Amino acid sequence: MSAWEAAFNFDSLVWDWIIAIYLFLAGMSAGAVMISIYLKRKVIEGNPADNGIIKATAILAPFGIIAGLTILIFHLTKPLSFWKIMIFFNPTSVMSMGVILFQVYMVVLFAWIGIIFRKEIMGFLKGKFGFIDTVLLKIEQFENALEIFLAVLAVMLAAYTGFLLSALQTYPMLNNPVLPILFLFSSLSSGAAACLLFGVLGFKESSHSTSVKWIHNFERPVVVFELFVLVTFFTGLIFSGGQGEAAAWAAIGGGFWGTWFWVGVIGLGMLTPLALNAFAPKEVAHGKGFIFVVTSLSLLGVLMLRTFVLYAGQMTVV
Numbered sequence: 001m002s003a004w005e006a007a008f009n010f011d012s013l014v015w016d017w018i019i020a021i022y023l024f025l026a027g028m029s030a031g032a033v034m035i036s037i038y039l040k041r042k043v044i045e046g047n048p049a050d051n052g053i054i055k056a057t058a059i060l061a062p063f064g065i066i067a068g069l070t071i072l073i074f075h076l077t078k079p080l081s082f083w084k085i086m087i088f089f090n091p092t093s094v095m096s097m098g099v100i101l102f103q104v105y106m107v108v109l110f111a112w113i114g115i116i117f118r119k120e121i122m123g124f125l126k127g128k129f130g131f132i133d134t135v136l137l138k139i140e141q142f143e144n145a146l147e148i149f150l151a152v153l154a155v156m157l158a159a160y161t162g163f164l165l166s167a168l169q170t171y172p173m174l175n176n177p178v179l180p181i182l183f184l185f186s187s188l189s190s191g192a193a194a195c196l197l198f199g200v201l202g203f204k205e206s207s208h209s210t211s212v213k214w215i216h217n218f219e220r221p222v223v224v225f226e227l228f229v230l231v232t233f234f235t236g237l238i239f240s241g242g243q244g245e246a247a248a249w250a251a252i253g254g255g256f257w258g259t260w261f262w263v264g265v266i267g268l269g270m271l272t273p274l275a276l277n278a279f280a281p282k283e284v285a286h287g288k289g290f291i292f293v294v295t296s297l298s299l300l301g302v303l304m305l306r307t308f309v310l311y312a313g314q315m316t317v318v
Contacts, residue, residue, distance in 0.1 A: 007256040012317045014168070018075045020307040022068040023161045024190065026102075027183060027302070029064030030158035031191020032057045033109065035218070037151045039211050040116075049117050052205025053215070056198035058113045065106055098160055105153045112150050115140050158187035161306075165313065172240075173247035173313040178233045182309075185226040186302050192219045193298035200291050207286040216285075219298070220277060223270050230266075247316035257312040265308055269301010 008017070036057040040048045048054045114121060118136045125132065139146065162180030169175045192215050199205040205212060237248035252261050273294045277285065284290050 003256050013314050020310045022072045023306045024303045025064040025068035027158055027161050027187035028190040028194050029061045030154040031187035032060050032195050033154040035191050043211050043214050052203035053195045053199035053211045055203040056195050060194050105157055108150045111139050115143050158184045170318050171313050172244040172318055182229045186305055188222050190299055190302040193295040197295035223274055243318050250316050251312035261308050264304040268297055273298050
């Protein structure tokens with residue numbers, strides 16, 4: 001068996017790369033929503049429906065949840081029975097509580113998007129389904145409360161992806177209270193990168209707009225704090241001794257996953273985008289090619305981080 005095969009197939013492995021993609025997509029959705037809500041309330045002037053970042057979020061946020069859940073459903077051994085977990089809830093199950101969170105989040109998210117793009121939606125429907133306009137107008141009266149509630153749900157969703165893994169108590173690296181915080185900030189990082197990538201390149205938002213400038217300024221401290229949380233995460237494991245220390249060194253001390261972490265997650269996914277943003281001339285930094293490279297590296301870094309935590313975290317068992 002090659003080193004690659006051994007890294008992705010071992011006896012203590014329970015959740016595989018499909019779950020890593022699911023965690024990445026859910027986190028990206030939550031991060032994009034948190035950023036867009038702040039932009040709408042504090043940064044964007046005029047109609048938010050005209051802003052490329054908001055347009056990108058209206059596609060990315062639902063896509064992240066729907067695609068992630070679809071992947072998860074078909075990855076289950078009995079995908080046709082998935083509907084049961086959406087109806088029969090277990091308050092002691094982290095997975096069941098997550099399903100409730102996803103359902104509420106999706107309903108509120110679609111209502112929020114509907115309010116913002118009400119005129120565009122009704123124009124597309126051309127007078128048909130008039131009740132939709134009536135419903136959206138009634139919901140619009142509670143827009144502020146709905147928006148705040150959605151922001152809270154997005155924070156909970158971003159952190160939940162970490163709580164889901166930390167519930168695996170037999171794995172000392174995953175059963176870590178810092179993990180939800182790490183995943184919260186990696187969600188913000190991937191959300192910011194996705195908003196920039198699709199907002200500027202897909203929906204033609206000017207790279208000089210106030211919303212794009214705000215995201216650029218927001219990205220750097222988020223990545224720096226993400227690095228700080230990673231240091232805290234592994235320092236705590238190392239000083240805990242025993243299997244926690246063994247799990248930390250098995251993950252970052254060398255081998256396949258150590259290289260994955262230092263070269264991929266830290267080098268390509270965090271330090272390279274930080275360096276490019278810090279040292280690139282302004283005329284280069286606003287170019288579409290530059291934005292594509294930096295945001296793609298950031299997204300790749302977050303996906304590699306989720307994959308690393310998932311696999312490296314399952315290598316050591318209590």
